[in-house]
Amino acid sequence: MVTFLPARPGRLADVPAFERTIGGAESNVACALAAAGHRAKWVSRVGSDGFGDHLVEAIGAYGVDVRAVRRDPVRPTGIYFRTADDRAADGHEVLYYRAGSAASAMSPATVPYRDLWGGRILHLSGITAALSDDCLALMRDLVSRRPGRPLVSFDVNYRPGLWRDAAGPAVLLELARGADVVFVGEDEAEEAWGLRGAAAVRAALPEPGVLVVKQGAAGATVFAQEELPTPPLPAVTLSGSAAGLRGIGERGSTGTGLRPGPRSSNSPKDFVQGGPPGAACAARLAERAAGDAECATQPSPSVDVVAPVGAGDAFAAGFLSATLRNLPVRDRIRHGHLMAAAVLTVPGDITQPPTRAHADRLVALDDTGWGRLRLGPGWTGDDQEVRTP
Numbered sequence: 001m002v003t004f005l006p007a008r009p010g011r012l013a014d015v016p017a018f019e020r021t022i023g024g025a026e027s028n029v030a031c032a033l034a035a036a037g038h039r040a041k042w043v044s045r046v047g048s049d050g051f052g053d054h055l056v057e058a059i060g061a062y063g064v065d066v067r068a069v070r071r072d073p074v075r076p077t078g079i080y081f082r083t084a085d086d087r088a089a090d091g092h093e094v095l096y097y098r099a100g101s102a103a104s105a106m107s108p109a110t111v112p113y114r115d116l117w118g119g120r121i122l123h124l125s126g127i128t129a130a131l132s133d134d135c136l137a138l139m140r141d142l143v144s145r146r147p148g149r150p151l152v153s154f155d156v157n158y159r160p161g162l163w164r165d166a167a168g169p170a171v172l173l174e175l176a177r178g179a180d181v182v183f184v185g186e187d188e189a190e191e192a193w194g195l196r197g198a199a200a201v202r203a204a205l206p207e208p209g210v211l212v213v214k215q216g217a218a219g220a221t222v223f224a225q226e227e228l229p230t231p232p233l234p235a236v237t238l239s240g241s242a243a244g245l246r247g248i249g250e251r252g253s254t255g256t257g258l259r260p261g262p263r264s265s266n267s268p269k270d271f272v273q274g275g276p277p278g279a280a281c282a283a284r285l286a287e288r289a290a291g292d293a294e295c296a297t298q299p300s301p302s303v304d305v306v307a308p309v310g311a312g313d314a315f316a317a318g319f320l321s322a323t324l325r326n327l328p329v330r331d332r333i334r335h336g337h338l339m340a341a342a343v344l345t346v347p348g349d350i351t352q353p354p355t356r357a358h359a360d361r362l363v364a365l366d367d368t369g370w371g372r373l374r375l376g377p378g379w380t381g382d383d384q385e386v387r388t389p
């Protein structure tokens with residue numbers, strides 16, 4: 001969708017001008033992956049209007065394959081406006097104009113599945129499920145487990161303002177249980193499901209092979225079951241955004257599959273647990289209830305934040321990029337943090353990430369070196385020195 005960024009901080013009523021840019025959870029991930037050297041495809045629907053032209057051209061300029069984007073001759077391209085502050089801030093405002101948009105018409109009948117199953121990873125967002133009943137039907141079909149499907153990645157992305165009724169949290173939990181890799185913020189898990197702490201989230205979601213619980217400045221905790229090999233798929237990346245769906249692939253890489261965990265019959269309200277991030281791993285590995293072979297927590301580096309938006313999508317892109325490279329879980333988390341830091345140090349939702357060599361050098365730091373990182377504007381350039389306290 002098209003995003004309008006405010007020219008200055010303050011209430012939407014007080015902002016005199018906005019800058020037009022591109023937005024949408026899935027398209028953000030696709031752009032970041034393409035910029036990082038992967039082959040990505042964005043699958044979506046946009047209007048046959050100027051905003052649709054802008055989206056297709058701008059996303060394609062990042063190197064994303066946009067040939068699967070359908071143009072709707074009747075419905076408009078979705079847009080939204082937001083304030084400049086953090087989404088969690090009390091004064092944060094977001095206005096969505098997406099009801100009846102082209103993306104809301106996505107359904108099992110309007111999205112060709114040949115565009116969705118050709119890559120190694122299909123990345124989806126909970127935002128798409130909130131757009132319409134047809135979109136929800138499509139999402140339910142895509143997360144249903146069946147032979148030959150690509151690895152399904154799902155970012156919960158709970159946005160209360162998009163859901164038309166109180167069913168949103170339960171729907172998102174249902175969709176997450178069908179995915180292979182799930183991203184969820186610790187704060188949104190508490191808001192949507194009443195869960196406190198990463199261990200409680202894992203207890204309520206034992207099915208995904210990989211569960212990533214993002215914990216803001218504290219870092220992220222990942223629960224991973226045993227990895228199993230899958231046949232390599234064509235190196236095509238399928239993608240979708242808040243207006244579509246997607247997947248990811250890289251030339252010359254091999255596939256990675258994950259075994260689904262046991263189905264949970266419990267309500268999320270049955271699991272409430274707090275404690276520091278490290279305690280979550282100790283608790284879950286002691287229980288082994290989800291069959292986890294590994295649990296890892298990595299802190300976020302210190303970041304001089306320019307704009308607190310887009311970090312979640314960027315983290316997912318960094319983590320998935322490292323997953324495609326079959327890197328260890330610790331390194332996947334760190335690559336997620338670095339991609340998020342790249343976005344946090346610019347005004348918009350998307351930016352040029354660090355080169356792979358640059359990121360790999362930072363990821364390889366020992367715990368002391370990683371803990372001393374301080375990343376500010378311009379740090380992604382190879383000629384920029386990363387500061388330490």
